[in-house]
Amino acid sequence: MRLHILLRFVGIILLLNSVGMFLSSFVSVYYSDAALVPLLYSAFILALFGVFPLIYVPPVEKITNNEGLLIVIAGWLLSCLAGTLPYILWGGEFSFTNAWFESVSGFTTTGSSILTNVEAVPKGLLFWRAMTHWLGGMGIILFALSIMPFLGTGTRVLYHTEMSPLARENFQERAKRTVQILVSVYVGLTILETISLIFCGLSFIDAITHSFATIATGGFSTKNTSIAYFNNPAVEIVIMTFMVLSGINFALLFLASLGKLEKLWHSSAARYYLGALAIGIIIVTINIYSANYYQSWLSALRYGAFQVLSVGTSTGFATADSSVWPSLSHMLIIFFSLQCACAGSTSGGIKTDRIVILWKTFVREIKLLQHPQAIIPIILGKQPIEEEAVVKGILYITLYLIITFVATVLLVSMGMHVVEAFSGTVATMGNVGPGLGRIGSMGNYAHVPAAGKWILSATMLLGRLEIYALIRFFMPNNWKMYSSF
């Protein structure tokens, strides 16, 4: 293991964070707010740490798989740590634990917040908070790869470590080209949504911060009452549209933008994703209307659709307090928080692709009961998938649920209410954001005990890095590698 290689790559990632902080400081200058010095100082420190290894360590073309794993994990952890600097330096509600929670929530695009009064935070810091979503949404490593020239096989190694294995199946291009496609779709969607929101009457800052949070399926808003603050159906429609788009595999979106719309329909995961959202909206609308939460069907549809899409895409914005809705709606919210959207998007959770694999495996097992000798492949997107991928997918779901259960038990043992503990774990593990009760769509995580915040931060990272990478990082056989520094 070559530590200098790690330093060089992590340096580049820190430089990227530094650029984000510098950009946020322009917002601070514009609004003459108190976040300017904390942002500039943080950016300066990160820039120094980022540039220094570049001075010493010459460019490298080859990196091993283990080095790639270490770079990705270190890149994520250090980005989260670096992201806490402006918060800590600004003060307010940010203790180190709170700043870490907010930073991890930002980079993992969870959108859970410890802030009780978001509007009291300077605009520059809110911009940085949204920026963490945007940088983390695409995967900070992929962003770094898109700007790093001539990395040779390094690109492939880092790309394979960072990307979800299911998402990779959809990309037939070379790693470098794939990264470029991903970034161009990501940037394109962000620009489109920002322009649309400005047309709907939002200020530039509100439009861009909410676009960052939507496209990254994050959920940080600049308002205490999230999207409900605007009370503007046009804004809600734009955000709903982009939330749905951001939950679709970016490769499919890219192909659709080239005119190959049929590819979108051929993907069983995308079909299931859109169908599940539509059914979810119908059930929640009927449920909240018949329980007299809203006076008209249209209002029930407006608020029901927004909440379902927000949770179903793992975004976490809110136009209503879904904590007070009936139990059936709560059950659906929990289901969508577990499932989330398609692999290859910025969404978190188990992902619809794995749910489809699970369902098809279940159907196959039923068929095998009738025809024990039959060979029935699992077909996803018109192509049979390997048995190993099926096993991995089911194992992932099992592991995901075990971790959710363990984290819930730990939170309950700290005195948290069981509904809040479970929904909070599901929401953070799926990078959704809001849970139920006091941590619901109009609530926050401020009251969660400090140890609980660390547990929830860990679940956010486990969910974002799809469990295996983080587990592999801490495996005892890797300790030998770390000791060779």
Added chain:
Amino acid sequence: MKLRLKILSGFFIIVSMLFLAGIWSINELSSISGSVDRILEDNYKSINASNTMVEALEREDSGILLLLLGHWKLGRRILTSGDSLFYAGFNIAYNNITILGEKEHLDSIKTAYTNYKNMWETPIVDTEREGNLTWYSDKLHISFNKAKTLVNQLTSLNNTNMYQTAMVVKSRANRIIMPGIIAMMASILFTLVFNFLINRYMVAPIVNITRSAQGFIENDTPYDVEIESRDEINDLNKAIMTLCSRAYKRRLSS
């Protein structure tokens, strides 16, 4: 990049991190000093002035009661001294307006006090008002209470502002500590990174060059060292390589 620049860049980074943290802390400290001044000079002065006004009003109330009992000389003396004490306090407060809305509040105190004063300025002793407790309780005391309440509100306005300023000072004090802590931790971490890079790209190549050169001199082993960096150490390596190669050729030819 030249070796000198590489080493200097490391020291520059450590110094600049500490320097900036220092500048920031100094700036925050001077800002705290300004806030403390504001608490002491502005709010505390106004609170003292309010207390003086309340004291003056209480004295005047006693003076009026003496007049009602027919003690003209003593009553008037107390009223005159109370009046001058009230204006002394009022003028201090008026020349020390620091809070939004404080001026309007002082104007209403002045109006209330003038109304109150108009009531007791006219003769009381040897008139139908002497011993008239109904007049005192129905009119004069109400006017007195109004003026006193307004003065007390001024005290509370300044107290609230003082508390808020103190909270800002507290938050700033916390903020002063953070840049220092972060600069210290960053410097320690940076020193470790600096040490590692110096060791890997400067010390280790020199050791390798020395070992290989000694091997060539003592055991005739070929001089073969690879240097990754493009600096003076690389130049030195190339020069030694050339030297060894020529020495080897000369040895062969001799």
